[in-house]
Amino acid sequence: xxxxxxxxxxxxxxxxxxxxxxxxxxxxxxxxxxxxxxxxxxxxxxxxxxxxxxxxxxxxxxxxxxxxxxxxxxxxxxxxxxxxxxxxxxxxxxxxxxxxxxxxxxxxxxxxxxxxxxxxxxxxxxxxxxxxxxxxxxxxxxxxxxxxxxxxxxxxxxxxxxxxxxxxxxxxxxxxxxxxxxxxxxxxxxxxxxxxxxxxxxxxxxxxxxxxxxxxxxxxxxxxxxxxxxxxxxxxxxxxxxxxxxxxxxxxxxxxxxxxxxxxxxxxxxxxxxxxxxxxxxxxxxxxxxxxxxxxxxxxxxxxxxxxxxxxxxxxxxxxxxxxxxxxxxxxxxxxxxxxxxxxxxxxxxxxxxxxxxxxxxxxxxxxxxxxxxxxxxxxxxxxxxxxxxxxxxxxxxxxxxxxxxxxxxxxxxxxxxxxxxxxxxxxxxxxxxxxxxxxxxxxxxxxxxxxxxxxxxxxxxxxxxxxxxxxxxxxxxxxxxxxxxxxxxxxxxxxxxxxxxxxxxxxxxxxxxxxxxxxxxxxxxxxxxxxxxxxxxxxxxxxxxxxxxxxxxxxxxx
Amino acid sequence: xxxxxxxxxxxxxxxxxxxxxxxxxxxxxxxxxxxxxxxxxxxxxxxxxxxxxxxxxxxxxxxxxxxxxxxxxxxxxxxxxxxxxxxxxxxxxxxxxxxxxxxxxxxxxxxxxxxxxxxxxxxxxxxxxxxxxxxxxxxxxxxxxxxxxxxxx
Numbered sequence: 001x002x003x004x005x006x007x008x009x010x011x012x013x014x015x016x017x018x019x020x021x022x023x024x025x026x027x028x029x030x031x032x033x034x035x036x037x038x039x040x041x042x043x044x045x046x047x048x049x050x051x052x053x054x055x056x057x058x059x060x061x062x063x064x065x066x067x068x069x070x071x072x073x074x075x076x077x078x079x080x081x082x083x084x085x086x087x088x089x090x091x092x093x094x095x096x097x098x099x100x101x102x103x104x105x106x107x108x109x110x111x112x113x114x115x116x117x118x119x120x121x122x123x124x125x126x127x128x129x130x131x132x133x134x135x136x137x138x139x140x141x142x143x144x145x146x147x148x149x150x151x152x153x154x155x156x157x158x159x160x161x162x163x164x165x166x167x168x169x170x171x172x173x174x175x176x177x178x179x180x181x182x183x184x185x186x187x188x189x190x191x192x193x194x195x196x197x198x199x200x201x202x203x204x205x206x207x208x209x210x211x212x213x214x215x216x217x218x219x220x221x222x223x224x225x226x227x228x229x230x231x232x233x234x235x236x237x238x239x240x241x242x243x244x245x246x247x248x249x250x251x252x253x254x255x256x257x258x259x260x261x262x263x264x265x266x267x268x269x270x271x272x273x274x275x276x277x278x279x280x281x282x283x284x285x286x287x288x289x290x291x292x293x294x295x296x297x298x299x300x301x302x303x304x305x306x307x308x309x310x311x312x313x314x315x316x317x318x319x320x321x322x323x324x325x326x327x328x329x330x331x332x333x334x335x336x337x338x339x340x341x342x343x344x345x346x347x348x349x350x351x352x353x354x355x356x357x358x359x360x361x362x363x364x365x366x367x368x369x370x371x372x373x374x375x376x377x378x379x380x381x382x383x384x385x386x387x388x389x390x391x392x393x394x395x396x397x398x399x400x401x402x403x404x405x406x407x408x409x410x411x412x413x414x415x416x417x418x419x420x421x422x423x424x425x426x427x428x429x430x431x432x433x434x435x436x437x438x439x440x441x442x443x444x445x446x447x448x449x450x451x452x453x454x455x456x457x458x459x460x461x462x463x464x465x466x467x468x469x470x471x472x473x474x475x476x477x478x479x480x481x482x483x484x485x486x487x488x489x490x491x492x493x494x495x496x497x498x499x500x501x502x503x504x505x506x507x508x509x510x511x512x513x514x515x516x517x518x519x520x521x522x523x524x525x526x527x528x529x530x531x532x533x534x535x536x537x538x539x540x541x542x543x544x545x546x547x548x549x550x551x552x553x554x555x556x557x558x559x
Numbered sequence: 560x561x562x563x564x565x566x567x568x569x570x571x572x573x574x575x576x577x578x579x580x581x582x583x584x585x586x587x588x589x590x591x592x593x594x595x596x597x598x599x600x601x602x603x604x605x606x607x608x609x610x611x612x613x614x615x616x617x618x619x620x621x622x623x624x625x626x627x628x629x630x631x632x633x634x635x636x637x638x639x640x641x642x643x644x645x646x647x648x649x650x651x652x653x654x655x656x657x658x659x660x661x662x663x664x665x666x667x668x669x670x671x672x673x674x675x676x677x678x679x680x681x682x683x684x685x686x687x688x689x690x691x692x693x694x695x696x697x698x699x700x701x702x703x704x705x706x707x708x709x710x711x712x
Contacts, residue, residue, distance in 0.1 A: 310571035373593050
């Protein structure tokens with residue numbers, strides 16, 4: 001907290017650039033939707049956990065698969081996207097001297113398109129006409145309204161992406177020869193990925209809609225599945241890139257230090273942008289119809305993403321140690337005592353980072369052919385993405401909320417809310433570790449994902465999973481308590497906390513930092529490289545699926 | 560760049576390349592690659608297409624069996640398979656409707672079974688016992704019931 005009090009002239013300059021009321025309203029609206037989504041999504045998650053533990057039989061109108069589809073949509077599509085947009089738009093406004101009036105309008109159009117799309121998609125889900133999970137693999141066919149809703153969500157995302165591009169391009173035009181401020185650099189990377197990553201799913205959905213209406217009789221299942229995963233994995237890596245933006249840009253300031261090498265930071269962003277989309281193929285390692293050599297090429301494409309993450313791991317711990325030693329920390333590991341453990345803005349993202357050590361290792365397991373075969377579609381995978389998204393990403397978002405919400409609301413983080421945040425962080429950590437740990441383990445034993453409670457006709461193997469599955473209910477209950485605390489904290493800070501000024505805690509570079517070369521700004525080149533890599537990865541399998549297509553599949557409603 | 564940073568980057572790079580090399584060695588030299596069979600089939604005419612017009616277990620050699628299997632909501636045909644211990648079993652599978660998964664708990668058998676494609680996977684069953692076979696891709700309202708067993712005697 002001490003860092004808050006030590007101002008220098010740059011802080012004052014930042015203050016002067018503070019967010020306008022109109023821009024703040026955009027971020028507040030996006031964050032409100034995000035945290036309402038986690039409230040409902042979390043509740044549905046608890047119901048599933050109780051069911052899987054065998055202690056709650058869900059009624060017909062709240063069928064497990066309906067609940068699971070809604071849980072996935074609320075958390076993967078609503079929470080993450082709305083938080084990311086609200087967060088980066090606040091940053092664009094702060095670092096680029098405010099949003100352009102045109103961009104502000106686009107942000108609102110995008111907001112309502114996304115809400116409208118979500119309502120369209122969720123109606124058939126609630127009616128039981130779209131229990132297809134958020135992956136909606138054909139030939140399972142939901143009601144056409146579900147897909148039309150998805151179209152509006154994607155169009156909304158594009159509106160936001162282009163808004164961000166226009167604002168960044170305008171700033172670049174007026175600041176020739178300068179680097180985009182680092183936070184807007186992250187934002188550019190995220191919106192480039194959101195746009196290009198959602199292209200494949202847009203194509204998929206445009207081709208599902210006439211099939212769902214019955215205008216065309218059959219669909220090519222492998223083409224749609226491949227297009228889905230070109231998008232699906234990019235999406236989760238976008239949330240990850242969003243989380244690391246907070247680690248690189250804000251955490252050093254919160255602990256009273258300086259940013260790690262600006263060049264390395266920008267290289268990590270560029271690498272993640274270029275290499276991300278092709279990573280999705282590891283979801284198809286045990287699929288038929290793809291040759292072993294193509295699958296092997298894709299192991300490299302997926303594993304390559306691990307490299308920038310390992311660079312990030314180094315950078316983070318280097319910043320921690322450097323800062324702590326400056327404050328008088330001593331010894332090989334003794335410096336850790338100098339970290340601000342009592343500050344939730346640090347503690348939550350720190351645990352998020354620590355969680356990425358096992359989470360990232362699990363990711364490497366899943367993208368390696370033979371290991372993937374052991375865990376594919378088992379509860380292990382569910383444990384993995386609750387560790388990556390549920391801890392690494394979401395706990396970073398929580399940590400950010402303790403300064404971002406007061407910042408956009410013109411209020412302050414009170415010591416009481418900070419304490420509540422610490423308790424929330426502990427509850428969430430314990431809940432997630434128990435739940436995700438049990439999921440990983442029971443997955444190795446063979447328990448499948450996306451399956452309601454089943455003893456498989458009292459099969460001994462299936463019955464032996466029950467003790468592990470019980471932890472899903474314990475973890476789920478703790479997480480629900482965590483959700484309630486977090487949502488309370490967010491809305492308290494937004495509407496009731498004492499008024500005051502909260503800074504946008506952007507860390508500075510080291511005084512003696514070497515200037516970053518200008519080639520890092522060549523976004524056109526990064527996009528071309530990304531598209532080249534995407535074509536290398538996808539042209540061969542997609543052309544093969546289309547040219548050597550089997551007769552297609554008619555729609556099925558199997559629920 | 561610090562020395563520690565160089566060491567870390569080298570280790571990171573080495574680790575990822577190590578994973579690549581081991582994966583490649585296992586896939587191509589040890590024949591442990593993931594199921595990748597490429598043959599297509601008309602998903603609406605599975606019952607009329609050989610070999611799926613006659614699903615079942617056939618002995619094709621000493622201690623070697625072929626299982627021709629169709630997956631459909633929410634069952635496996637044939638089910639309740641019995642084979643002697645020490646047999647190598649080649650599974651040839653396809654789906655008659657939506658996407659299914661074929662997993663045998665306690666083994667590394669794990670394959671997607673999709674309409675329009677034939678999946679093949681081979682496993683040697685050494686240990687006697689009853690193995691649980693289940694569908695591990697959500698396929699509809701009765702997905703949690705879709706299971707059978709392989710008994711190794």
